[in-house]
Amino acid sequence: MRNLFPWQLGWTPLLLLNLFPNLSQAEPQYEAQLIFPLESWHNHGSCIVQTQEGDLLACWFHGSGERKSDDVMILGARKRKGDASWSQPFLMADTPEFPDTNCCMIIDPNNRLWLLWPTIQANLWESALMKYQISENYHGDGPPVWNQEKVLHIKPGDSFPDEVREKTAAYLSHQQLTPDMIQWAHDNFQQADDKLTRRLGWFTRAHPKILDQQRMLVGL
CATH class of the missing domain: 1.10.287 (Helix Hairpins)
Known part of the structure; x- marks a missing residue:
């Protein structure tokens, strides 16, 4: 499917890899940068989007483990267009005493930010319950202001x-x-x-896709 956004990004936990087109050369230029300093806790399942203003917004899940750790939460960080570094990480979503994992984001044609992720009910992947949040106010400092949070029933x-x-x-x-x-x-x-x-047991991994500017396809 055609990507709606004219850029490509690759990433690993803690490490962001940006691909910028160079108009004067055929080969792309790569730049690697840590979002935050290395640490011992688990940081995984990252995703990134670019806003209309050119800012970058990243999310990932963070905690002492994965599905078996009830302290896992979704964190995020922002890099303003033209800035040299990322903001301090901030909380994007947290279900107290349940692991929140494998998050993804997308900005829809109405310029709303969606965050989708599974909350693990019984510390097993097959007990995953999908959720999502929507924000129309995500351009300021710190976390987006979420308008609503709902369960995505499968x-x-x-x-x-x-x-x-x-x-x-x-x-x-x-x-x-x-x-x-x-x-x-x-x-x-x-x-x-x-x-x-x-x-139960369905969860996100990759970016959702917008079809026909009207429908969202969420891979599970």
């Missing part, structure tokens, strides 16, 4: 169990059938048949 259709069976069978047709593989397939079928199980 409801696979009635054909979902059959689709899981078909795709699992197609995958196994190219594998050596071991007891572990057979058990994996059995677990897949059980989970797909259970209504609650198939409505």
